[in-house]
Amino acid sequence: MYRLNKRAWEILAAEVQRCSGNDQISKIEQQIVNKRLEKLRLETGSPAKLEELRDAVVDVYPQFSEKVLKQATQANQPPGVFTKIKWITILLGSSAGVLWVVNLPYPMIRWPVAKVAPILLLPSYISMNHHYRGAIKDLEQADQLVNKATSPADIELGGEKVKAAQQHLDNLPVWFLGYYPQSYCNLFGCSWQFTLDEFETARRQAARIDAIVFQDKNALTPLAEAEQALKVAQQHYEQANNTKxxxxxxxxxxxxxxQLEQIPAATLAKDTAQTKLKAYQRDFDNARNGTLILAAQEFDVEAEKIQPTQPKAASDLWEQAINRLNQIPTENPRYLEAQKLLAAYQVKLKTAVEPRGNTYIEAAKQFALAAAKSSQNPPHSPDKWEQIEKLWHKSIDQLENIRADEPNYVAAQKLLAEYQTNLGIIETRRKAETAAQATLKEAHQQIQSLIASPPSEPQRLKAEIQGIINLLRTVKAGTTAYPEAQRLLISAQKRLQ
Structure with missing residues (x-):
């Protein structure tokens, strides 16, 4: 038996709180008195009497209520149960009535019986043991089902288990935990340990699991609604007959x-949604990008029809088509297809907005600019001169598309004459380069032949060297072969000296 029971301690603690102030000194005084009372609560032995309780508080709180001390002393004394049991036995007249009475959930009856005849309390102990084990088992199962749920059925079953656990906990007498926080029925070898802290922990765990079940069940509703809406949208998309x-x-x-993204986190519904969301998003992206491309193509067809009579309306349609294609992300497989269409529609839009001839002139200037840049820093090889020729040809082709009845025909003809002159110059440079390369190659061959089998007669040798010199002099300046030809020419002239 503890020297200060829970009820007496609560009476004294309330009066200590009333006597104490809010300043730091008062808090220290309160801690001192509480430690003394707590020490009495943990000591075993005979109940503390009035004088001992008074000594524990009056030196710190002289104003401590004497009436409260007497109430606490009375509450701390064990009740006279044997007299009451005897009276009840006579009143009821049967042993069954006695057994029922002593097992009632009242500490003042059970406490003295537990000291002298604990076997009489066996029925209630068996019941408490049953509910304790049931609560632990159901809580463990509920925790496993709810926190590692794989389907709504697990959540449902977990909810049933946590309700069963709560019923077991409701059948455990809380007063027992306050009066008997230690093992019971030592005479018979029982040793069930279950403190008030453990009981409260189990209560909190049950409440937490119950809240999780509630959240999971609630989250399943928006999941079902979102998936149903997704299914309906897909059906409408497949049945659609036009862009709108x-x-x-x-x-x-x-x-x-x-809606799937907004499902609450840490729920089975959220986990389920996340596993499906990737596939849903892929299907949506494919459908959306396909719709954008198809809409752009439809706008293009309609714009082509009305462009001759309604160029402004046609321009608006091509702008809508371009806007649709610009929404397709680079990582999408149809991005390149969209870019090709985009380039074509941009040309059509520019043609519709600007005069036709201006577009051709602008294109010709771009090709001419590229040709001029490539021509810089000559000399060049025959192949490069040929590429430059092609650029000038493309530039000229653009200008030749402009009809005589168009307002910018004269400007196009001026550029055409200039570009044709440039083309002629490039052709001349290419031919000169080709001829110079051929002459240099022939000179190399004659030199190699002369070295391999030189004539025995000096005059004939000089004649052949003179022929090589004459050949090298035909290589024109401004070609890639000219520096090499000059080097060989100087070498040959030295041989004649």
């Missing part, structure tokens, strides 16, 4: 995906 209907279905589809 398809885009409306795509908007509903996106809304359903947003």
């Amino acid at each position: 209907e398809r885009e409306k279905a795509i908007a509903s589809w996106q809304t359903a995906l947003d």
Whole structure:
């Protein structure tokens, strides 16, 4: 038996709180008195009497209520149960009535019985043991089912288990935990340990699991609604007959995906949504990008029809087509297809907005600029001169597309004459380069032949060297072969000296 029971301690603690102030000194005084009372609570032996309780508090709190001390002393004394049991036995007249009475959940009856005849309390102990083990088992099962759920059925079953655990906990007498926080029925070898802290922990765990079950069940509703909305949007998309209907279905589809994203975290519904969301998003992206390309193509077809009579309306349609294609991300497989269409529609838009001839003139200037840049820092090889020729040809081809009845025909003809002159110069340079390369090659061959089998007659040798010199002099300046030809020419002239 503890020297200060829970009820007496609560009476004294309340009066200590009333006597104490809020300043730091008062808090220290309160701690001193509480430690003394706590020490009495942990000591075993005969109940503390009035004088001992008074000594524990009056030196710190002289104003401590004498009435409260007497109430605490009375509450700290064990009740006279044997007299009451005897009276009840006579009143009821049967042993069954006695057994029922002593097992009632009242500490003042059970405490003295537990000291002298604990076997009489065996029925209630068996019941408490049953509910204790049931609570632990159901809590463990509920925790496993809820926190590692793989389906809604696990959540449902976990909810049932936590309710069963709560019922078991409701059948455990809390007063028992306050009066008997130690093992019981030592006479018979029982040793069930279950303190008030453990009981409260189990209560909190049950409440936490119950809250998780509640959240999971609630989260399953928006999951089902989002998946249903997703299914309906997909059906509407497949049944759509035009761009407007398809885009409306795509908007509903996106809304359903947003609903999946908003499902509360740390729920089975969120985990389920995350596993499916990747596939849902892939299907949505394919449908959306396909719709964008198809819409752009439809706008292009309509713009082509009305462009001769309504160029402004046609321009608006091509702008809408371009806007659709610009929304396709680079990582999408259809990105290149979209870019090709985009380039074509941009040309059409520019043609519709600007005069036709201006477009051709601008294109010709771009080719001419590229040709001029490539011509810089000559000399060049025959192949490069040929590439430059092709650029000038493309530039000229653009200008030749402009009809005589167009307002910018005269300007185009001026450029055409200039570009044709430039083309002629490039052709001359290419031919000169080709001839110079051929002459240099022939000179090398004659030199190699002369070295391999030189004539025995000096005059004939000089004649052949003179022929090589004459050949090298035909290599024109401004060609890639000219520096090499000059080097060989100087070498040959030295041989003649």
